[in-house]
Amino acid sequence: MSSTPYSSVLPPVGSLSSESHQTVIRPSRGLAALDPRELWRRRELAWVLALRDLRVRYKQTFLGVAWAVIQPLATMVVLHIFFGKVMGMADKVGGVPYPVFLYAGLLPWTLFANAVTASSNSLVGNAHILSKVYFPRLLLPLSATLVPAIDYAIAFVVLAGLMVWFQVPVTVGLVLVPLLVLSTVIAVLGVGILLASLTVCYRDFRYVVPFMLQLWLFMTPVIYDLSFVPEQYQWLMHLNPMAGTIDAFRAVVLDQPVNYAAWLVSTTVAAVTLLVGLTFFAKLERRFADVV
Amino acid sequence: MSQAVIQVEQLSKRYRLGQTQTLRQRLMSMVVPSCRDAKVHNQSQDFWALRDVSFRVEPGKVLGVVGHNGAGKSTLLKLLSRITDPTSGTATIHGRVASLLEVGTGFHPELTGRENIFLNGAILGLKRSEIKKHFDRIVDFAEVDRFLDTPVKRYSSGMYVRLAFAIAAHLEPEVLIVDEVLAVGDAAFQRKCLGKMSDVAQSGRTVIFVSHNMAAVRNLCHEAILLDSGRVAHAGDTPEVIDAYLNQLFASTASNGEVNWEDNSGAPGSEEVRLLSVRVTDPAGQRRGVFDLSEPVQVELTYRVRKPVDDMRWVIKVMCDDGTIALATTDHTQRAARTEPGVFRSICTIPERLLNVGRYTLRINAGCPGLKILVPSKPYLRFQTTRTTDHGSHYTEQWPGAVAPLLDWKMKPITPNELETCTGIAA
Known part of the structure; x- marks a missing residue:
């Protein structure tokens, strides 16, 4: 008696093309384990999971989407008061408005910090799904990056507002912005994916990541610019995948000379990190469900 | 192919x-x-x-x-x-x-x-x-x-x-x-x-x-x-x-169908009585851990009486997994007033078609009612019952209840006359 409702639910088997899917399950090897085709086929899931995070976040908050603006703006104000006014940094950045200087640095940094935090927790945080259903695991850190990316886009609009308010001239240099965003995304994904797989295997990273990001902020030219660093240590700064990119982004916004070498080195380091991260992820992916 | x-x-x-x-x-x-x-x-x-x-x-x-x-x-x-x-x-x-x-x-x-x-x-x-x-x-x-x-x-x-x-x-x-x-x-x-x-x-x-x-x-x-x-x-x-x-x-569960103690060390009991083993067996005496619902389960207690005891009785409680007592049984009606020293074996048969599908624990004790405990009440042995054949209905889930006996059902038509005489209701 209970079986009748289902018969109407199921279409006849002939309506499905059985040759279209063939799955071969075998021990996976190398980067091929990431299976970009499968990743593309299931791309909707990354968006659905991001939508879930977004909805859950706004269901529990009063200010909702405003947080995307409040976080970098409030940080900017506090840093401006302490470093700009109290410590006199505002006068040492080449005659540009220090609030815009700070905000232009905080914008990519906030994306980096939030996205790296979210993706490093993405596998552990979704363990209940990971251990019950198959899907390309890489979708989790990718999806975790989407919500900070939306915040980033909203915060971008605020930057435009600040530029108008402080009368920062709009120059042709701004055509570089898309490339700089790309550099930022590479760094975000590289560090995020690497930390995501490390966090599954070694839970220490749950504590390491927030602490590491705190220190990382001070090793990145956000409050100061690269020229504050003594010449002989500058190359060390370039190895920071965010340093050259943030410095170049701010230079473009404020119409200052761009340090192309620093940008290139940072982006190369970011790209290598991404490659290492993906290799690591592919190697560990098949163990996630066993250890998570 | x-x-x-x-x-x-x-x-x-x-x-x-x-x-x-x-x-x-x-x-x-x-x-x-x-x-x-x-x-x-x-x-x-x-x-x-x-x-x-x-x-x-x-x-x-x-x-x-x-x-x-x-x-x-x-x-x-x-x-x-x-x-x-x-x-x-x-x-x-x-x-x-x-x-x-x-x-x-x-x-x-x-x-x-x-x-x-x-x-x-x-x-x-x-x-x-x-x-x-x-x-x-x-x-x-x-x-x-x-x-x-x-x-x-x-x-x-x-x-x-x-x-x-x-x-x-x-x-x-x-x-x-x-x-x-x-x-x-x-x-x-x-x-x-x-x-x-x-x-x-x-x-x-x-x-x-x-x-x-x-x-x-x-x-x-x-x-x-x-x-x-x-x-x-x-x-x-x-x-x-x-x-x-x-x-x-x-x-593989045969070993679970039996529990033994060394005669002196650690055997549950008292000065007067020591439990030596508890086994569950099929009617042929083969000990097992799993029984089909269609076969009886024999609980076999072996014990040593070390001093004469009066009015001793065994109690077996068959417990369900959730702690409820499916049934309890005692041997006092079969026993002489005094038990002399020696090794004894008591066998209690749980008939087929009485228990439900599930795991049961045997909680056993011996004592003289109102006087003393001879063997303390503890869960001593577990066994399992399964149903390997369908019982005719399409009901594939667990039948509810601590026990699931096959009871006698009858159905017959009632004539209007009978209805009147039985219940006083006019048809």
Whole structure:
């Protein structure tokens, strides 16, 4: 008696093309384990999971989407008061408005910090799904990056507002912005994916990541610019995948000379990190469900 | 022979036992050579959850997978569902695979029913367009239309499971992999699950079904494999495999059908009486841990009386797993007033068709009522009952009740005259 409702639910088997899917399950090897085709086929899931995070976040908050603006703006104000006014940094950045200087640095940094935090927790945080259903695991850190990316886009609009308010001239240099965003995304994904797989295997990273990001902020030219660093240590700064990119982004916004070498080195380091991260992820992916 | 939908060859999965390495151990082993020894030691604790498993399933067949806990059933499901990777071997599956290891995977309590339908659907591999197409039918089926925009954390557990199951029921896979954990929940839900599976099979799809419920396996599965310690111990027609499984069950729990104590040290009892052994046996005296409902269970107590005791009696309580007493029995009417020293054996027979399917614990004590305890009341032995044959109905779930005796039922027509004389009611 209970079986009748289902018969109407199921279409006849002939309506499905059985040759279209063939799955071969075998021990996976190398980067091929990431299976970009499968990743593309299931791309909707990354968006659905991001939508879930977004909805859950706004269901529990009063200010909702405003947080995307409040976080970098409030940080900017506090840093401006302490470093700009109290410590006199505002006068040492080449005659540009220090609030815009700070905000232009905080914008990519906030994306980096939030996205790296979210993706490093993405596998552990979704363990209940990971251990019950198959899907390309890489979708989790990718999806975790989407919500900070939306915040980033909203915060971008605020930057435009600040530029108008402080009368920062709009120059042709701004055509570089898309490339700089790309550099930022590479760094975000590289560090995020690497930390995501490390966090599954070694839970220490749950504590390491927030602490590491705190220190990382001070090793990145956000409050100061690269020229504050003594010449002989500058190359060390370039190895920071965010340093050259943030410095170049701010230079473009404020119409200052761009340090192309620093940008290139940072982006190369970011790209290598991404490659290492993906290799690591592919190697560990098949163990996630066993250890998570 | 038609092409196999599922072809599994030499599939193996190895797990490392013990603690996984911490970051510190890992770093130390890279720096300090002596720490590498610890790593080598770890490798010696390899555990093969699945070893060289091969089988094939043809289109439209339902394959049952049976075996003890820890035999590798769950690992096999996880490998076929691609949740984890095999260590070696291959499995080739033709067609879209859906695996239901639980219902409602990824449901978020804060989200509404509507939002969770899309979320869970996407996790199970449905495209947004497919979910939209089935949306109304999913809602209808789950009977939650009034609560669609309520967060699922406010749902009753029944609504929650119905919604979760409705989404799963709208997957349209050619291959369905189902774990028996689906058979949790109330009887109605279990019937739905089993009904759904026989429908899936009848519509020409291929199903792999893992279960401990032999009646369900017998009803649903065309063929079955028996896993034992990660290997295929038996494969073939369902009844044959079930027999092999039950034989294995009987054999491996035989040691549980008996508990012995050394005469003096540690035997439960008192100065006057010591319990020497408790056994459960079939009528032939063979001790066993598992009994079919159609056979009697004999409880055999062996004990030494060391001093003459007056008015001693044994009490056996047959306890259900949830702690309720299914029945209690005592021997006082059969016993002489005084028992002289010596070794004795008392046998109590629990008749066939009295107990239900399940696990029972024997709580036993001896004493002189109101005077002293001779053997303290403790759970001394467990045994299990199963039903290997259907009892005629299609009721495949656990029959409710601590006991499930076959009672006598009669039915007869009543004539108007009889009705009048019996009840005083005019027809």
